[in-house]
Amino acid sequence: MNSNRRLCAVAAVALLVVTAGCLTVSPSISSADDSAVFERVSTVSEWGTASVQGSVTLTPTATTEMGVTRLNVITSGGKSFYTTTVDAGQTSVSLPIPTETRSQIVAVNTVNGTVVETYNVTVDGTRYP
Template structure:
């Protein structure tokens, strides 16, 4: 259960379109949350950190503010992320060595809202 904005969200999750992605393979959430953040696991494609050079994942909230940032090690295939508990977020894969955005995907935070 997630509380936010006067509502209660049951069974929260994260939906992320990964079709034709060179970086993102899948995302999952156990429905756990902490301090208004939904905990998720982002699976990367096998060559995301090597061929694509991904070294950081940013989660950007709907208001454009960076919500969460985590480094990614070379060869790493799973990354723990935190997402806002309602609405949408943007997941950004970054190459911090050359300062480029490798790929961006929109994520939708799902759940059953109870007022």
């Protein structure tokens, strides 16, 4: 029975890779940008296909003094990948970040319609086709 479960798990991962693209193992998220909005962007995901789950830590003043109310993840091709709202005082956000391209996390103040900051990120890891 144990070998059947293992076979099912391997088959599920193989199906996921075939339908979703490359598999990225041991991913990490990096950025060379200095930031007034973002303290840290990291991941605890052990693997990902089209994206990994990112953990974003905002500075204490991002949502209060700078007025950030939304984060947009944009691919290098300029396509919107994910959008989420943030509340005043919120400093921790979880969002998916694409694995097969450079991305930008755009902090937006939706009250006055301005971009507060654009933060470039890259997901690195071992990729398997």
